[in-house]
Amino acid sequence: MNFLRRRLSDSSFVANLPNGYMTDLQRPDSSTSSPASPAMERRHPQPLAASFSSPGSSLFSSFSSAMKQTSQAPSGLMEPPGPSTPVVQRPRILLVIDDAHTDWAKYFHGKKVNGEIEIRVEQAEFSELNLAAYVTGGCMVDMQVMRNGTKVVRSFKPDFILVRQHAYSMALGEDYRSLVIGLQYGGLPAVNSLYSVYNFCSKPWVFSQLIKIFHSLGPEKFPLVEQTFFPNHKPMSRKD
Numbered sequence: 001m002n003f004l005r006r007r008l009s010d011s012s013f014v015a016n017l018p019n020g021y022m023t024d025l026q027r028p029d030s031s032t033s034s035p036a037s038p039a040m041e042r043r044h045p046q047p048l049a050a051s052f053s054s055p056g057s058s059l060f061s062s063f064s065s066a067m068k069q070t071s072q073a074p075s076g077l078m079e080p081p082g083p084s085t086p087v088v089q090r091p092r093i094l095l096v097i098d099d100a101h102t103d104w105a106k107y108f109h110g111k112k113v114n115g116e117i118e119i120r121v122e123q124a125e126f127s128e129l130n131l132a133a134y135v136t137g138g139c140m141v142d143m144q145v146m147r148n149g150t151k152v153v154r155s156f157k158p159d160f161i162l163v164r165q166h167a168y169s170m171a172l173g174e175d176y177r178s179l180v181i182g183l184q185y186g187g188l189p190a191v192n193s194l195y196s197v198y199n200f201c202s203k204p205w206v207f208s209q210l211i212k213i214f215h216s217l218g219p220e221k222f223p224l225v226e227q228t229f230f231p232n233h234k235p236m237s238r239k240d
């Protein structure tokens with residue numbers, strides 16, 4: 001700039017300029033302004049940070065914040081699940097009603113229901129059992145047995161019954177039909193079925209079922225030994 005000022009102040013330099021050049025330079029122009037020189041642009045750079053202080057900048061910030069929250073939400077949903085804790089199934093209790101001559105626990109040792117659930121065997125005779133059955137609570141069994149000279153007392157809720165002992169005998173004190181009724185009342189599955197176990201407590205009742213088969217199939221396909229039933233001993237002693 002100092003150089004231009006010195007040249008323009010030199011009268012000999014101005015005299016050699018074309019006619020009207022200095023007049024055009026000194027005329028004010030309201031419509032356009034003279035462009036700034038590259039040196040001036042480099043000397044006074046435009047502040048870029050100030051352009052982001054406009055309302056558009058705040059809108060962009062809000063939009064970015066919203067996008068950040070939106071992107072975080074799916075990422076939270078898509079996070080791989082952590083290692084699940086294996087669910088330990090409780091052992092299923094099998095109640096075997098039989099005498100001590102057969103150890104049923106060894107036959108079920110290592111066996112699992114569906115290959116996953118262990119089987120726990122509880123074995124006792126009818127005379128060693130007591131129970132309480134509920135409409136919605138199933139059946140709670142109390143067991144008192146002698147194992148190697150030691151009295152073992154346990155209470156548990158069986159999941160299945162295996163009956164290998166007669167529930168009724170003519171001997172004194174060997175009528176356990178009430179226990180069979182209690183197990184049936186508790187809705188426990190059994191082998192043989194508790195229905196059949198209870199029916200077999202009465203031999204004449206079982207024989208009456210065989211008579212039905214006899215009449216259905218005939219004596220040739222289903223022979224049956226003929227018997228006579230009396231409700232008590234009085235008709236047997238009657239004299240004709």
